[in-house]
Amino acid sequence: MSISTAGPQPTGVPGPLTTVPEAPAASGGGRRRSKRRAPLPAGGPAGQRFSQKLTPYLFIVVAVALLLLLTYLPAANMLWYSVTDWDGLDKDKNFIGLGNYIEVFTNPRIFSVFGVSLYYFAASFMQMAIALYFAALLSFSTRFSNLFRGILFFPYLINGVAIGFVFLYLFQPGGTLDSLLSFFNLESLQRQWLGDPTVANFSLAGTSVWRYTGLNFVLFLGAIQSIPKELYEAADIDGANRWQQFWSIIFPGIRRIIGLSFILAIAGSLSVFEIPFIMTGGANGTSTFVIQTLQTAFNFRQVGLASAMAVVLLAIVLIVTWVQRKVFPDEKVDLT
Amino acid sequence: MASRNAVVAVSLAAVSALLLAGCAGGDTGSDEGIDGDVKGEVTFVTWRTDLITDGTFDEYAAEFTKKYPEASVKFQGITDYEGELKTRLSTTNYGDVLGVPNSVQPDQLADFFEPLGETADLESDYRFLAPRSFEGTQYGLALGGNANGLVYNKKVFADAGITELPTSHDEFIDALKQVDEKTDAIPLYTNYKDGWPLSQWTGNLGAISGDPDAVNKMATDDAPWTEGTDIEAIDALVYDAVSEGLTEPDPLTTNWEQSKVDFATGKIGVMALGSWAISQFQGAATDAGTSPDDVGYMAFPATAPDGKQYAVIGGDYSLGINVHSKVKAAAKAWIDYLIEDSGFTDTQGMVSSLASSELPTNLAGLSDAGVELIELNPAEAGKESLVNNIADTAQIDIWGNIYRQKLVDIARGAADGDEASYFDQLNTQWADAIASVG
Numbered sequence: 001m002s003i004s005t006a007g008p009q010p011t012g013v014p015g016p017l018t019t020v021p022e023a024p025a026a027s028g029g030g031r032r033r034s035k036r037r038a039p040l041p042a043g044g045p046a047g048q049r050f051s052q053k054l055t056p057y058l059f060i061v062v063a064v065a066l067l068l069l070l071t072y073l074p075a076a077n078m079l080w081y082s083v084t085d086w087d088g089l090d091k092d093k094n095f096i097g098l099g100n101y102i103e104v105f106t107n108p109r110i111f112s113v114f115g116v117s118l119y120y121f122a123a124s125f126m127q128m129a130i131a132l133y134f135a136a137l138l139s140f141s142t143r144f145s146n147l148f149r150g151i152l153f154f155p156y157l158i159n160g161v162a163i164g165f166v167f168l169y170l171f172q173p174g175g176t177l178d179s180l181l182s183f184f185n186l187e188s189l190q191r192q193w194l195g196d197p198t199v200a201n202f203s204l205a206g207t208s209v210w211r212y213t214g215l216n217f218v219l220f221l222g223a224i225q226s227i228p229k230e231l232y233e234a235a236d237i238d239g240a241n242r243w244q245q246f247w248s249i250i251f252p253g254i255r256r257i258i259g260l261s262f263i264l265a266i267a268g269s270l271s272v273f274e275i276p277f278i279m280t281g282g283a284n285g286t287s288t289f290v291i292q293t294l295q296t297a298f299n300f301r302q303v304g305l306a307s308a309m310a311v312v313l314l315a316i317v318l319i320v321t322w323v324q325r326k327v328f329p330d331e332k333v334d335l336t
Numbered sequence: 337m338a339s340r341n342a343v344v345a346v347s348l349a350a351v352s353a354l355l356l357a358g359c360a361g362g363d364t365g366s367d368e369g370i371d372g373d374v375k376g377e378v379t380f381v382t383w384r385t386d387l388i389t390d391g392t393f394d395e396y397a398a399e400f401t402k403k404y405p406e407a408s409v410k411f412q413g414i415t416d417y418e419g420e421l422k423t424r425l426s427t428t429n430y431g432d433v434l435g436v437p438n439s440v441q442p443d444q445l446a447d448f449f450e451p452l453g454e455t456a457d458l459e460s461d462y463r464f465l466a467p468r469s470f471e472g473t474q475y476g477l478a479l480g481g482n483a484n485g486l487v488y489n490k491k492v493f494a495d496a497g498i499t500e501l502p503t504s505h506d507e508f509i510d511a512l513k514q515v516d517e518k519t520d521a522i523p524l525y526t527n528y529k530d531g532w533p534l535s536q537w538t539g540n541l542g543a544i545s546g547d548p549d550a551v552n553k554m555a556t557d558d559a560p561w562t563e564g565t566d567i568e569a570i571d572a573l574v575y576d577a578v579s580e581g582l583t584e585p586d587p588l589t590t591n592w593e594q595s596k597v598d599f600a601t602g603k604i605g606v607m608a609l610g611s612w613a614i615s616q617f618q619g620a621a622t623d624a625g626t627s628p629d630d631v632g633y634m635a636f637p638a639t640a641p642d643g644k645q646y647a648v649i650g651g652d653y654s655l656g657i658n659v660h661s662k663v664k665a666a667a668k669a670w671i672d673y674l675i676e677d678s679g680f681t682d683t684q685g686m687v688s689s690l691a692s693s694e695l696p697t698n699l700a701g702l703s704d705a706g707v708e709l710i711e712l713n714p715a716e717a718g719k720e721s722l723v724n725n726i727a728d729t730a731q732i733d734i735w736g737n738i739y740r741q742k743l744v745d746i747a748r749g750a751a752d753g754d755e756a757s758y759f760d761q762l763n764t765q766w767a768d769a770i771a772s773v774g
Contacts, residue, residue, distance in 0.1 A: 194588035197750040283741040
């Protein structure tokens, strides 16, 4: 006993003693060094001072140039196309004012496809619930937790095109899903998973859940793990069970991430593309706004109108995000 | 210091190069047009990636260099030909010889392609000139052509007890029903999921009425989907076949490559495809160990008012010369070589573009059945793009698959409406588009 208590004391006491004199020495050294350096540029030629000021900009110039070239320039071009009647090839683009925007808002065929987004929006809640459940579960020390984390995140790493094809085989008549159902004697549940228009959107939204749950899971898990361990220990001492820990520590601790996922879910469900495009090509009532935009631009050669549709989609996403931020303001989370 | 300035200079140069890369202008080299000396390296941008892989094109290139020692050809195969070319056409870099993409409208041809001569002068020598002609000038020559109709499995038809090929709507539906009852085959396979096979039906415009102006007349018809027109006959046939349950059970999971195998093994009765498909289906039959002779080809089941049966022949991709090319003379020589000397159309079973040559053997079935082949008339000067512009404005892709997939959906009860209501809707959209375009 005496040895063990004596142990920390000698080391604990010199600790502050050594750190106290060191701290000013370190800062003093820093100051000295900067003093020694400072006169050098001051005495140098003006060009050197200029290029030294320039250095930080040089670091960002490539990144900014790429950003301008690959994001803002095309976006500005799209805004310009959206007020022309361009067909994607013509040498000259005629300015037609807001004609394309009027068409977007007055043609009922264009806006009706947003109904399909509701399937994906509903599915995104299921996706968040599943992700949250597993994130909470695997944040406690669970056997094989790393393996399960890998398994849950894995689908997000697979290319969307590959997922589309995998699920195409799953949903085929006599495919994996049908075989599985008949194995459990559930033949009555078999149907045309993609051919039946009342089921098709559920099948596609389900594929989307499978794909994106991993991303939500990782976001949630990261947020949960950033909660200080002491809080759990304190809760354990107070006799809180896992469920109480979840509601009082984990859930408030990750509220901001849940809010973020919510915005992503809305934006994502408005602009669903890959999965329905690969699996059905937008046929059978599964067309989404982005697929329709693509068809307008490339099947019907109305690049101007399609650009206007893209701008409208961007505006809608921005508005939804803004409303969401107004309704659920960004609260400061205070766990203590 | 010097090195730091060098870093500044290099990064500024890199940035400006980056910014300028997008706007590189085409410099005009020596331009003697297509009549100059045949020399230089021709880049052939092609959609036939399979012929690059199997070395067929390399043999052609060697032959070509033997004929013109100062010229040579290299190949660029593109799988997503239409999609990729659409973007590349906005630059100057799209090869020297290329297939004119379908998205280029006749009134845009002069912006991208070198004139190859007056259409009137070429008419006596070449078939399929109309689609790539504008205001009397020719901008592309078809590499070959196809007949339009339906591929059918002779063995399946024989098993079903069909002895005579159907020549009308009702006979065709009856034949499909017979296949349905007496064999295990899917009578008519639409290939709905892949989409483009549905567009193959449109190639039969003109075959039903025997009218070479069938497509041109759509430009002034406020209600093309009315009994008696070609487009109505085609879509009504698709609709009835689907609504009678004579097509694949789940259209959303069809697969083009698999459908060739299924056809070869007798699981499919009929598919609507151009005659280009015959060689592929014969190949599939050989691979599957069945007889390639079972692949039959028939005209669209309709009899024109004059009592004859017609099939439309039309050009495949036309070859054009990049207007920015620096080796136009060699490019023209390569086009001539491909069309006249290479034997391409023979080996591919296609109709040659040369008016003097004979029809390929795989179309013997059509001639035996007494089917007359017709070519569609070009549109009036100045109206070459009209039908396409109307279709685009109406958002009815008559040459595509989107509106026909919807037709299939309605026919199988997966979407609201019926034949009459959908045809009404198409007519309204079409008439509105004529009003705003025409």
